[in-house]
Amino acid sequence: MTPPTLQSSLRRGLPAVLVGLALLVGTVTCSGRDGHDHVRILNASYDTTRQFYREINAAFAEEWREATGQTVTIRMSHAGSGSQARAVIDGLRADVVTLALAADIDAIARHARLLPEDWQERLPHGSAPYSSTLAFLVREGNPKGIHTWEDLAREGVEVITPNPKTSGAARWNYLAIWGGVLRSELGPDFAAMLQDPVHAEAVAAAQERAREVTARVYRNVPVLDAGARGSTNTFIQRGMGDVLINWENEILLGGHELDQAGVEIVTPPVSILAEPPVAMLDAVVDQRGTREVAGAYLDFLYSRTGQEIAARNYFRPVTPEILEEYSGRFPDLELFTVEEVFGGWTEANRLHFQEGASFDQIYAP
Amino acid sequence: MADTTNLSRAGAVPAHGDSPLVRRTLIAVALGFLGLFLILPLVLIFSQALAEGVRVYFDAIREPDSLAAIRLTLVTAAIVVPVNTVFGVAAAWAIAKFEFKGKSFLITIIDMPFAISPVVVGLIFVLMFGATGWLGPHLAEYGIHLLFTPAAIVIVTLFGTMPFVARELIPLMQAQGTQEEQSALTLGASGWQTFYHITLPNVKWGLLYGVILCNARAMGEFGSVYVVSGRIRGETNTMPLHVEVLYNDYMITAAFAVASLLALLALVTLAAKSIVEWKIARDMRLASAAAGEAPAPDGESAP
Amino acid sequence: MNSLPRLRQHSVLPGFGLTMGFTLLYMGFVLLIPLAGLLFAAGQMSLGEFWEKGIADRRVLAAYRLSFGASLLGAAINGVFGFIVAWVLVRYTFPGKRLVDAIVDLPFALPTAVSGIALTTLYARTGWVGRWFEVFGVQISYTWIGVVVALTLIGLPFVVRTVQPALEDLESEVEEAAAALGATRFQTFTKVIFPSLLPAVLTGFALSFARALGEYGSVIFIAGNMPGKTEIAPLLVVIRLEQYDYNGAIAISVVMLVSAFLLLLTINGLQWWSRRHEG
Numbered sequence: 001m002t003p004p005t006l007q008s009s010l011r012r013g014l015p016a017v018l019v020g021l022a023l024l025v026g027t028v029t030c031s032g033r034d035g036h037d038h039v040r041i042l043n044a045s046y047d048t049t050r051q052f053y054r055e056i057n058a059a060f061a062e063e064w065r066e067a068t069g070q071t072v073t074i075r076m077s078h079a080g081s082g083s084q085a086r087a088v089i090d091g092l093r094a095d096v097v098t099l100a101l102a103a104d105i106d107a108i109a110r111h112a113r114l115l116p117e118d119w120q121e122r123l124p125h126g127s128a129p130y131s132s133t134l135a136f137l138v139r140e141g142n143p144k145g146i147h148t149w150e151d152l153a154r155e156g157v158e159v160i161t162p163n164p165k166t167s168g169a170a171r172w173n174y175l176a177i178w179g180g181v182l183r184s185e186l187g188p189d190f191a192a193m194l195q196d197p198v199h200a201e202a203v204a205a206a207q208e209r210a211r212e213v214t215a216r217v218y219r220n221v222p223v224l225d226a227g228a229r230g231s232t233n234t235f236i237q238r239g240m241g242d243v244l245i246n247w248e249n250e251i252l253l254g255g256h257e258l259d260q261a262g263v264e265i266v267t268p269p270v271s272i273l274a275e276p277p278v279a280m281l282d283a284v285v286d287q288r289g290t291r292e293v294a295g296a297y298l299d300f301l302y303s304r305t306g307q308e309i310a311a312r313n314y315f316r317p318v319t320p321e322i323l324e325e326y327s328g329r330f331p332d333l334e335l336f337t338v339e340e341v342f343g344g345w346t347e348a349n350r351l352h353f354q355e356g357a358s359f360d361q362i363y364a365p
Numbered sequence: 366m367a368d369t370t371n372l373s374r375a376g377a378v379p380a381h382g383d384s385p386l387v388r389r390t391l392i393a394v395a396l397g398f399l400g401l402f403l404i405l406p407l408v409l410i411f412s413q414a415l416a417e418g419v420r421v422y423f424d425a426i427r428e429p430d431s432l433a434a435i436r437l438t439l440v441t442a443a444i445v446v447p448v449n450t451v452f453g454v455a456a457a458w459a460i461a462k463f464e465f466k467g468k469s470f471l472i473t474i475i476d477m478p479f480a481i482s483p484v485v486v487g488l489i490f491v492l493m494f495g496a497t498g499w500l501g502p503h504l505a506e507y508g509i510h511l512l513f514t515p516a517a518i519v520i521v522t523l524f525g526t527m528p529f530v531a532r533e534l535i536p537l538m539q540a541q542g543t544q545e546e547q548s549a550l551t552l553g554a555s556g557w558q559t560f561y562h563i564t565l566p567n568v569k570w571g572l573l574y575g576v577i578l579c580n581a582r583a584m585g586e587f588g589s590v591y592v593v594s595g596r597i598r599g600e601t602n603t604m605p606l607h608v609e610v611l612y613n614d615y616m617i618t619a620a621f622a623v624a625s626l627l628a629l630l631a632l633v634t635l636a637a638k639s640i641v642e643w644k645i646a647r648d649m650r651l652a653s654a655a656a657g658e659a660p661a662p663d664g665e666s667a668p
Numbered sequence: 669m670n671s672l673p674r675l676r677q678h679s680v681l682p683g684f685g686l687t688m689g690f691t692l693l694y695m696g697f698v699l700l701i702p703l704a705g706l707l708f709a710a711g712q713m714s715l716g717e718f719w720e721k722g723i724a725d726r727r728v729l730a731a732y733r734l735s736f737g738a739s740l741l742g743a744a745i746n747g748v749f750g751f752i753v754a755w756v757l758v759r760y761t762f763p764g765k766r767l768v769d770a771i772v773d774l775p776f777a778l779p780t781a782v783s784g785i786a787l788t789t790l791y792a793r794t795g796w797v798g799r800w801f802e803v804f805g806v807q808i809s810y811t812w813i814g815v816v817v818a819l820t821l822i823g824l825p826f827v828v829r830t831v832q833p834a835l836e837d838l839e840s841e842v843e844e845a846a847a848a849l850g851a852t853r854f855q856t857f858t859k860v861i862f863p864s865l866l867p868a869v870l871t872g873f874a875l876s877f878a879r880a881l882g883e884y885g886s887v888i889f890i891a892g893n894m895p896g897k898t899e900i901a902p903l904l905v906v907i908r909l910e911q912y913d914y915n916g917a918i919a920i921s922v923v924m925l926v927s928a929f930l931l932l933l934t935i936n937g938l939q940w941w942s943r944r945h946e947g
Contacts, residue, residue: 082910082911107912165910166911222894223895225893234810234892237792
């Protein structure tokens with residue numbers, strides 16, 4: 001009952017559409033090798049590394065071409081560190097991940113098995129080629145007089161920080177507040193005291209105080225953005241809040257633009273040493289045939305050029321000579337590590353960030 | 366969803382007894398409302414885009430990531446619009462030209478993408494095609510990865526823009542009835558010929574408008590694409606996503622530059638709509654005039 | 669397939685099987701299987717978990733309250749002003765009317781991300797419009813008022829476009845008769861004109877509401893996204909997903925999906941009523 005012409009034209013048309021779709025699917029899902037002389041890799045990174053990796057990518061592409069004659073294109077995807085880990089677990093085909101938190105890469109290893117669980121042992125310095133810390137950004141003239149972590153807990157101070165559930169920076173922020181309070185309660189030897197049963201009573205009191213202060217700080221938080229970038233926007237563009245806690249590198253990089261925006265930097269006397277790790281996703285690079293270039297890319301971060309680019313972008317390089325060379329760029333402050341104060345990230349996540357842990361108890365919207 | 370093709374837009378009906386004061390007040394209120402919500406944002410987009418001069422504007426658009434975003438958006442629309450046009454025509458034919466049970470329910474179902482939140486659409490496709498989803502692992506065995514690729518963007522856009530052509534055509538084809546087609550068939554035209562020579566010319570302007578609207582939506586889709594894209598710059602970043610990325614990167618001028626292209630697209634869409642409406646009104650006038658002079662010219666145009 | 673005898677006149681046309689088959693097949697793959705999948709995923713949750721994550725959670729409840737409240741308010745604003753716009757466009761002549769008529773459809777054509785950044789900039793403290801409200805201490809961008817503004821824009825064309833044809837079809841004799849019988853202008857409007865336009869207004873209102881409820885792109889820029897205060901339900905879906913809380917995202921999605929479906933049924937009912945009303 002159907003005229004043959006209509007049917008056949010549809011028969012001709014539909015397969016064409018389907019073939020088109022299949023071609024599209026094909027081109028985007030096949031390997032990272034576009035031929036012998038061109039290779040493509042994807043770096044899934046966190047929010048505040050855009051400028052840094054733009055420079056790294058350009059420098060690495062040039063070095064790789066000189067070494068192998070091959071052109072390499074490095075694609076970037078940026079979002080909150082936790083969001084990125086979730087995307088990779090859901091199938092974002094990143095060759096390398098350069099995230100804010102080791103725990104996020106652990107999650108990838110555990111849930112998606114794209115890399116071995118001991119990935120952190122594979123590169124020097126626990127796979128962290130650069131480090132940073134946290135600092136404050138306040139309104140011009142620092143009208144609220146914010147200098148220490150405790151100041152954030154004062155009544156009437158609006159604090160802008162991202163959501164620890166999705167943002168790596170936010171977890172560093174949280175631990176920096178907590179650790180900062182422990183430091184001021186227990187004094188300069190606080191890391192040692194935390195381990196020492198002799199001081200158990202003082203430690204317990206300090207922990208209680210840290211919890212109370214942290215809770216008060218988060219009561220001062222009007223908005224939890226998903227990533228550090230969103231928080232910076234909230235603070236600068238939307239003009240919300242009295243103080244923004246953010247990556248030192250992001251704040252220092254903003255430099256003169258920040259002056260224009262009518263904000264200024266405050267460095268707390270003590271802060272946390274944040275070590276954003278990098279890793280190659282074995283399952284992805286093996287399938288796409290990009291292991292060699294992805295490995296070289298990560299090694300490049302430790303090279304002299306890579307370390308200098310890091311320093312120029314206000315990441316603290318791990319190579320001592322280069323850190324020395326650029327030391328004038330970084331404010332001098334006392335840094336504590338997650339290991340010494342919180343017993344490592346696994347423990348910190350268990351106590352503070354997993355469902356129902358201290359953050360959930362503290363922050364009830 | 367609202368029948369946007371208003372066939373008759375006759376001159377103003379005389380205002381019965383509205384005093385000049387009432388009239389002026391109402392016009393002022395209406396224009397003020399539209400100005401505040403439509404005109405000012407539009408003006409703002411272009412003034413922000415050009416705030417740092419024409420050079421900066423074109424540099425922002427020529428930047429490789431912007432160009433890649435424009436390309437991806439065009440490719441997506443080039444796939445989505447024809448597919449949904451075929452669907453729209455087929456659905457309109459089945460629904461408008463035949464009677465069957467559950468018709469209004471079917472129309473409600475076709476409308477679903479209008480009312481479903483785009484992020485829900487995105488979530489569904491993450492659940493389906495994600496590496497831990499229902500289909501994802503099976504497809505991965507064949508080396509097919511859909512989520513966070515342009516293919517995922519195409520699929521969610523197909524979902525979101527599905528109803529546009531169908532919704533434009535259904536009322537139009539219903540209004541036109543089936544008499545002309547029946548005459549053509551009686552005169553020995555094949556089904557395809559009837560469709561091509563009778564139905565299509567009758568609905569061509571409505572079809573065109575549906576296609577234009579579908580295209581505008583395909584290029585502007587945000588929420589669902591946001592969820593499934595992975596925002597890989599130069600690869601899975603569409604124009605609307607690129608606007609967001611630039612905006613969050615404090616590159617306000619560049620964000621508005623890319624946004625201004627999309628705003629231009631919207632203006633072209635509106636202009637095309639006005640032309641189409643005018644054409645439809647003209648065709649209707651001509652048709653009624655012809656019907657008035659020479660009754661029942663049925664079948665004349667059939668080959 | 670279309671063998672009802674009274675519909676015989678329609679069965680002359682060919683292609684029902686093919687077009688209907690293709691329609692159902694395509695809708696099945698693109699629309700129905702995915703939606704069924706979502707419901708299936710929700711079905712795997714225990715009722716208690718669904719209740720806890722999709723309804724009883726304080727943050728989720730606050731998000732629903734904002735989403736539904738702001739959408740309702742936006743639709744109501746559109747109901748009032750859309751009616752005035754339609755009235756002005758149908759009843760009066762003024763210079764630039766055709767242009768104004770064309771621009772009403774802008775929200776259909778303008779990508780939501782674009783209207784989002786434009787509204788945010790416009791209604792921010794320092795924006796062209798926002799600075800005037802700032803004088804009175806009213807902040808629009810990054811508050812719930814901003815959400816209402818964005819959702820009003822999204823649904824703006826619906827009321828205008830449903831009322832316009834109904835108003836055009838309104839017989840002027842009825843009004844004249846009412847006037848001749850001594851009704852004041854106000855009485856004519858409230859007793860004659862408005863009741864006959866009510867179905868169209870309600871349809872437009874419901875369409876505007878439905879469209880606003882799911883909106884994401886324009887709102888996330890202007891809302892400020894504070895949990896419990898300016899966080900809309902669709903944003904919470906994304907946040908739950910990014911937090912790796914699939915069940916949380918699914919539960920909220922299902923609630924929104926069901927609301928959307930009920931709204932569509934209501935709208936179809938309204939349209940049927942308004943067609944009957946018109947005669």
